[in-house]
Amino acid sequence: MKKNRLRKFLGGLSFATLLFAFQACYGTPQDDGLDIYLYGKIVSKTNGEPVQGINVFVSNLDYYGTLPCAVSDEDGNFSFFTVLNDHIAVRFEDINPLEYGHFLQKDTVLTNIYTTKILLNIELEEVDALDHKKGGVSAI
């Protein structure tokens, strides 16, 4: 603690506070930015089995376009980093219902975010192909 105070004092006195965020000659800038890690598991509401192949989107950021931030693996797990915002809208979408069963899209909005890591365990409703085409949406 004492060490850090002295360091900051000397850095401040020499107007070198930016030196705490130095970069090497041939390296990148430092990464002092804020982001958030979203992770979790997607299971079927019907039988509790993990659901593979669900695309996870951050839908309030146009930035990503049509690209998903993650796709759930064979254990239903997904994870990704995204920008820390005051709210984050996450969409879980089955874009290929013929592959691993047919599941309804689910949307959720995260607000009042005070952490850099959020666990999202998601249950998706399984529907038949016809219902899926109607585009049902459930929200939590």
Added chain:
Amino acid sequence: MLSIIKKAAFRQFKKFETKHHELNYLFWECTTRCNLNCLHCGSDCSKDSSHPDMPLEDFLSALDTVKQPSVGNVIVVLTGGEPLLRNDLEMCGREIRKREKRWGMVTNGQLYDRDKHIALLNAGMGALTISLDGNKTTHSWMRNSTTNFEKVDNAIALAASYSRLNFDVVTCVHQKNIDELPQIRDYLIQKKVKAWRLFTIIPIGRSTQHPELFLTDSQFVGLMDFIVHTRQNPEIDIMFSCEGYVGKYEAKVRDSYYFCRAGINIGSILIDGSISACPNIDRSFVQGNIYQDNLMEVWENKFHVFRNRKWTKTGKCAHCSDFKDCQGNGFHNWHGEKKHPLVCHKEKIS
């Protein structure tokens, strides 16, 4: 008076940093394969590198020994060769973030398309540097490729569009592009690039065969003046790299005074497992190897040659009045016999 106080405080600050030498910036030379054949390459990389890429798990075993610093984060900077030639880059990034470390990458931008950009952001990449060495003709000449400008242009646009990313463009300044600097500046501003870092080229690696890559003294002064002038423009944060001490231009071409942190805060794991400071430093300064040694033990107990630079007070540095502030210039300037630094920036401006 104020500048004397600032300078004195800064010297103390440097002493303090050197004494405590926290490792918080770690290069990983994850591949020496490269998809370009740049004239100025200091690594002498090639498409068919004799070294296989370092397996991720080997790097992680070393990284696991690194302690969290008392201030801020440890950042791992992936370099090469061209890091994007690795097909496990996202996995590398995720594993680094799992260990509570940050990561960034230095790239030539050739393989940096939209899908890769999003995938790397999702894997927690927070810092990125892309090289741009002139207008289309000059960049292509320097990069020894006629097709790459559009790709780097696209990569810059992608990176600049994502505000979360700490992103900058680096330009190696040489005789062929020094007159293009205003044009490059305007191009970068138009691309909404926030930060631009300028280097000169030192005579190591492939660059030694191209004398036109080295600025004359008056061109170097012109470069300093250009940086000083452009720093008044709030649209872009321009700076001279930390490659060397620049005498009267100190604190005018960067945010603060010169401080080469190689081996003080900056370490590296090179392609063969060697432990050193910046990757462009002469390999005779290697301090250990992750395949035989514990990285953190080497960091704590070796690296004396980086932390006490009195040995550089030799040759042209022996009687230099600025030695206290310069300390032998950038460490990467000491090669071969080590009798003089390869470049003395102060000499260029005197």
